[in-house]
Structure formats: structure tokens, C-alpha cells
Ligand SMILES: Nc1ncnc2c1ncn2[C@@H]1O[C@H](COP(=O)(O)OP(=O)(O)OP(=O)(O)O)[C@@H](O)[C@H]1O
């Protein structure tokens with residue numbers, strides 16, 4: 001019984017069961033009992049820990065139950081239903097927990113995203129006719145600058161059905177059925193609208209080129225289907241957005257770019273953003289001298305957000321290394337409550353960290369600026 005899939009959660013989640021009954025089950029830690037389970041209509045049941053977590057969140061936050069809706073729209077074939085099931089695992093429901101405030105800087109990108117996705121979902125009334133929302137949005141910029149974080153913040157803020165589709169999930173699920181997978185993905189998204197389809201590393205998804213002819217053919221079909229489906233979105237009023245991210249925007253072809261109407265540059269962090277990141281990651285000792293944040297900011301021109309994280313990690317590692325050197329001299333294992341405390345980070349540690357960590361993504365920076373000037377969306381004052 002313990003190994004059985006938690007079928008009751010699925011049927012509960014999509015409203016097939018009375019909420020009170022299911023609430024009791026969650027509260028009791030009940031893990032699925034096939035005798036009182038309602039089938040989801042297609043006989044395929046999956047155990048999905050993420051969905052269970054969302055349910056707990058929903059109950060704790062006291063959110064209202066979603067209106068009953070079947071798990072899947074009616075599909076033509078069993079094969080498509082199977083694909084829909086595997087895609088359902090990529091749905092993030094509830095909260096990936098990235099807040100706008102935890103993303104430092106990037107004010108323009110945040111503002112454009114709020115205007116393009118968040119507001120139309122929150123206040124659909126204003127976004128009709130000529131003002132109907134953008135359906136395709138591209139986040140582009142150097143690696144490690146917060147594109148994936150921004151998409152997660154959108155998911156957190158909007159609380160809609162969020163399909164997190166990365167190149168690896170497409171590749172692992174596609175098995176030659178790429179265009180069917182895309183078709184099913186969009187059908188599912190429309191079914192659960194309002195929804196956001198996040199295509200991370202879109203360059204890898206659509207510019208997959210293999211040696212074998214069949215692979216080439218498959219990638220061409222995938223791309224065509226994606227273009228067709230995205231065209232379909234602009235012709236309906238349903239709230240389904242495609243949010244794509246890439247660090248090679250110039251590899252996208254013209255047809256794809258045309259459909260990703262709103263293109264937002266996510267640049268390397270400005271000095272103020274770098275300062276905010278350092279202050280958050282490396283806190284100064286309360287009694288001792290303040291850490292040299294201005295020096296850090298000055299010396300990290302051209303560093304991406306993830307490079308800055310590495311610098312901080314490296315600096316924080318230095319005091320720990322000193323402790324470890326002491327422990328290594330000790331031939332016996334020191335019990336946990338007698339372990340020496342780790343000292344504060346010194347200026348020397350910061351110097352060493354800066355020397356050891358080089359910027360990784362500054363080389364192409366001007367190319368992104370050029371792409372932004374040619375194709376990007378700017379803020380109109
Ligand atoms: N603006 C930022 N504010 C705070 N942290 C950031 C910021 N940008 C990057 N980071 C840090 O860098 C890490 C990587 O960010 P993220 O995965 O969003 O980058 P990305 O732009 O999607 O990169 P890639 O193009 O390589 O996928 C984050 O986990 C975070 O720690």
C-alpha cells in the first residue's frame with residue numbers, strides 16, 4: 001500500500017473530489033487508497049511530489065480551491081495523453097519562491113515584464129482590442145544575469161499555471177515526437193489558461209542540429225510546430241503567454257523573433273545592483289570593521305550575477321579554510337560542540353577571492369547591446 005501512487009491527491013487537485021474529504025486526507029498524511037479514488041478519466045495516474053507540495057501551500061495559505069476542471073482536455077490518442085502526462089510534471093503550481101526584491105537591479109526588465117505579463121493576468125479588463133497582451137516575450141542577455149530568476153518571479157507573482165520547459169526536458173521527453181509534444185503542450189496550456197509557457201534556453205531547443213538526418217528533420221518539425229502554435233496564440237483571447245530565455249539571441253531565426261514580439265535585454269549588473277548583491281551575500285561583522293563594498297563594486301565591472309555569487313562564496317570560504325587547516329592538524333575527530341568558530345572575512349580574503357574569480361560573460365556584452373539596439377524593446381517614457 002505504501003508504494004502505491006498517491007492517486008487521491010491527483011483526483012483531489014483537479015477538483016474531482018470534495019475538498020473537505022481531501023483536506024482530511026492531507027491532514028492525516030493519508031497516502032492514497034485506491035478503494036475510494038475517482039479515476040481521472042484516462043486510467044493513467046502519476047505520483048507528483050511538486051503538486052502535493054502546492055496543495056500543502058494552498059491549504060496553509062487558505063487559498064480558495066480552483067473551480068473543478070478535468071486534468072486533461074480530450075485528446076485524440078492515447079499517445080498524446082501519455083505526452084500530456086509527462087508534461088504535467090513540468091507544471092509549477094503555486095510558488096517557486098523568487099520574489100522581485102531578491103533580483104537586484106534589472107529595473108527595466110522587471111518593469112517591462114510586469115507590464116507585459118503580470119498586469120494583463122491580474123487586470124485582463126484593460127488589455128483588450130488593440131491593447132491585447134503580448135503573447136511572446138524573449139529575455140536575452142549574458143549567462144548568469146538573472147533571466148531564469150525573472151521568469152520564476154513572474155510565476156510567483158502571477159500564480160498561474162506555469163510550464164517550465166527547459167531544453168533538457170524537451171530533449172528527454174521528445175524521443176522523436178517533438179512536434180506532438182509541442183502540440184500537446186499548447187493544448188494543455190490553453191486548457192489550464194491563464195498560463196505561461198517558459199521556454200528556457202530556447203536556442204538549444206530550436207537550433208538542435210544533429211548529424212543524423214532524422215534528428216535534423218525532427219528539429220525542423222519541432223520548430224515549425226512551435227511557430228504554428230505561437231501564431232495560434234495571437235489569434236485568440238485566451239491568456240497563454242510564451243516567455244522564452246536565451247543567451248544567444250542572434251541564433252534565433254527571423255520567424256521566431258517575429259513571434260517573440262517583446263524582447264527584453266537582461267544586462268550585466270550595474271554598480272548599484274552589484275553593491276546590493278554583495279551586501280546581501282556578505283554581511284559585515286556587527287562589531288568589527290565594515291567590509292569594503294565599494295572596492296568590491298569597483299573591481300567587479302563586467303561580472304555577472306552568478307560571478308558575483310562565486311566571488312562571495314570564495315571570500316566566505318577563506319575563514320573556513322583556516323579552521324579546516326587547524327582541524328587537519330588534529331588527528332582525532334573533534335566533536336561537534338567543541339568545533340572552533342569560523343572567524344570573520346578579512347580584507348585579505350576579499351582580495352584573494354577577487355584574484356581567484358574572473359568574469360565569465362563580459363566578452364559578448366557589446367553584442368547584446370547591439371542586438372538590443374536592433375531588436376530590443378525599450379522603455380517609453
Ligand atoms: N540580478 C540578480 N540578483 C540576484 N542574484 C542574481 C542576479 N543575477 C544573477 N544572480 C545569481 O546568479 C544565479 C544565476 O542566475 P540565473 O539562473 O537566473 O541566470 P540566467 O540568466 O538564467 O543564466 P543562463 O543564461 O546561463 O541560463 C542566480 O541563482 C543568482 O544567485
Ligand SMILES: [Mg+2]
Nearest residue numbers: 147148200245
Ligand atoms: Mg537560465
